[in-house]
Amino acid sequence: MGFVAHIALHIIRPTKVCQDITREYICFSRPLLYVYSVQPFDLFSPTEEHKMLRDTVRDFTKSEVEPQAHEHDRKERFNLSLFKKLGELGLLGITVPDTFGGAGMDALAACIAIEELSYSDPGFALAYLAHSILCANNIAQNASTEQKKKYLPKLCTGEWIGAMAMSEPNAGTDVLGMETRAVQSGTNYLLTGRKMWITNGTTDEQGTPADVVLVYARSDIKDSGKKAEVTTFLVDRSMSGYSVGQKIVDKLGMRASNTAELVFDKVPVPKENLVGEPGHSLLHMMKNLEIERLTLAAMSLGMARRALEIMNRYAEERSAFGNSLNRFGQIQRHIAESYVEYKAARCYLYEVGRNLNLAVEGNRVDSDGVKLFAATMAKNVCDKAIQVLGGYGYVGEYTVERLWRDAKLIEIGGGTLEAHHKNITRDLAKNPSLIE
Numbered sequence: 310m311g312f313v314a315h316i317a318l319h320i321i322r323p324t325k326v327c328q329d330i331t332r333e334y335i336c337f338s339r340p341l342l343y344v345y346s347v348q349p350f351d352l353f354s355p356t357e358e359h360k361m362l363r364d365t366v367r368d369f370t371k372s373e374v375e376p377q378a379h380e381h382d383r384k385e386r387f388n389l390s391l392f393k394k395l396g397e398l399g400l401l402g403i404t405v406p407d408t409f410g411g412a413g414m415d416a417l418a419a420c421i422a423i424e425e426l427s428y429s430d431p432g433f434a435l436a437y438l439a440h441s442i443l444c445a446n447n448i449a450q451n452a453s454t455e456q457k458k459k460y461l462p463k464l465c466t467g468e469w470i471g472a473m474a475m476s477e478p479n480a481g482t483d484v485l486g487m488e489t490r491a492v493q494s495g496t497n498y499l500l501t502g503r504k505m506w507i508t509n510g511t512t513d514e515q516g517t518p519a520d521v522v523l524v525y526a527r528s529d530i531k532d533s534g535k536k537a538e539v540t541t542f543l544v545d546r547s548m549s550g551y552s553v554g555q556k557i558v559d560k561l562g563m564r565a566s567n568t569a570e571l572v573f574d575k576v577p578v579p580k581e582n583l584v585g586e587p588g589h590s591l592l593h594m595m596k597n598l599e600i601e602r603l604t605l606a607a608m609s610l611g612m613a614r615r616a617l618e619i620m621n622r623y624a625e626e627r628s629a630f631g632n633s634l635n636r637f638g639q640i641q642r643h644i645a646e647s648y649v650e651y652k653a654a655r656c657y658l659y660e661v662g663r664n665l666n667l668a669v670e671g672n673r674v675d676s677d678g679v680k681l682f683a684a685t686m687a688k689n690v691c692d693k694a695i696q697v698l699g700g701y702g703y704v705g706e707y708t709v710e711r712l713w714r715d716a717k718l719i720e721i722g723g724g725t726l727e728a729h730h731k732n733i734t735r736d737l738a739k740n741p742s743l744i745e
């Protein structure tokens with residue numbers, strides 16, 4: 310049962326006493342105009358299901374994710390066994406319809422799960438995001454019923470690990486500059502190229518590739534000069550020529566997630582593994598980028614909340630010159646600015662999340678907008694937390710240095726800040742009524 314926000318305007322005689330007024334009233338002389346809210350509305354967990362989800366993931370994060378986070382970051386290891394427990398909790402297909410083994414929840418639920426996991430372990434949360442949003446949600450939204458039946462149940466339990474491969478060694482922001490090509494050959498497409506920076510691209514240290522990966526490739530091989538035709542293929546481990554080029558090591562942050570280069574060497578992909586119509590994947594891509602950006606921004610919220618809590622507590626407990634640190638104006642500025650910027654990002658994100666329809670594209674200005682704001686907000690909050698903690702902030706034991714390293718990724722992955730600037734400006738020029 311959801312909590313329904315109910316706001317109404319009523320013109321009421323001044324003599325009438327209204328028992329159900331819970332908020333405030335505005336008086337424009339007479340008659341009185343009352344604004345009241347019948348039921349409370351929680352922007353961040355609007356329904357009972359959202360609340361239960363947040364509590365469940367928060368408990369799991371505290372008991373299972375937090376204790377292993379530091380070590381997996383230090384060793385650059387993905388915790389596959391813990392990841393599979395997310396399947397037992399029903400989280401791996403959070404937006405996948407229950408007919409295919411998922412939880413059938415909405416974009417906002419995905420934000421909640423990712424925000425909570427990121428509080429303790431953003432690297433682990435990134436692996437979760439790549440699997441559940443970039444791969445499983447993408448299949449749920451864009452693939453055929455047969456493809457959904459084949460891949461989604463295994464992705465939802467965690468039996469298979471999924472990834473999405475768009476970026477390449479020579480094409481990131483300029484995604485249409487991709488070089489991976491698909492050429493028809495009998496009943497197959499032969500897929501050739503390299504994909505770079507693929508989260509979950511490998512699942513272990515032995516170079517085992519993701520069980521299933523959604524690969525974007527050019528299918529307009531005639532170079533007709535027209536816009537690139539992009540087609541999506543479902544590649545799985547049963548197909549020859551699909552392998553890991555390298556596990557990318559020594560990353561600044563997100564070290565608890567595996568990042569890999571994937572190689573496709575004339576991979577014979579059956580036609581039935583083509584998602585949608587050949588050459589028509591730009592819409593899939595755009596639609597999935599919206600939920601990707603929103604959930605990446607949710608990661609920023611989790612990191613910022615943790616850093617803010619740490620600096621707030623530390624500034625109260627630590628003293629200098631006979632006072633708690635939080636009595637000093639410069640420290641107060643770090644804490645207060647972090648708090649309000651975090652709150653502003655959280656309100657923006659949940660407002661966008663609540664209105665994001667996973668089935669259609671068209672939310673780009675705000676999915677880009679919220680990531681643009683939240684990414685830098687979180688990086689700055691983590692930076693201020695290190696500053697407030699002084700030398701202690703600079704070492705792993707106090708967590709904020711790890712969060713600071715992880716937070717930087719959100720300014721690059723899933724679209725750079727500069728890409729968001731470009732998209733937002735373009736969209737506002739096209740549609741000035743977005744500014745209201």
Ligand SMILES: Cc1cc2nc3c(=O)[nH]c(=O)nc-3n(C[C@H](O)[C@H](O)[C@H](O)COP(=O)(O)OP(=O)(O)OC[C@H]3O[C@@H](n4cnc5c(N)ncnc54)[C@H](O)[C@@H]3O)c2cc1C
Binds near residue numbers: 472480481505507563
């Ligand atoms: C840890 C990690 C995980 C990732 N996971 C995945 C994944 O699972 N799947 C996947 O497909 N990709 C993934 N990526 C790739 C990520 O999405 C890209 O790194 C990102 O899109 C940027 O592309 P690039 O690195 O090629 O940089 P480039 O596109 O080469 O950009 C370099 C710089 O130039 C700027 N620039 C480029 N074009 C313009 C322009 N027109 N105007 C102004 N500035 C411009 C960029 O903003 C940036 O500052 C991951 C990356 C990392 C680091």
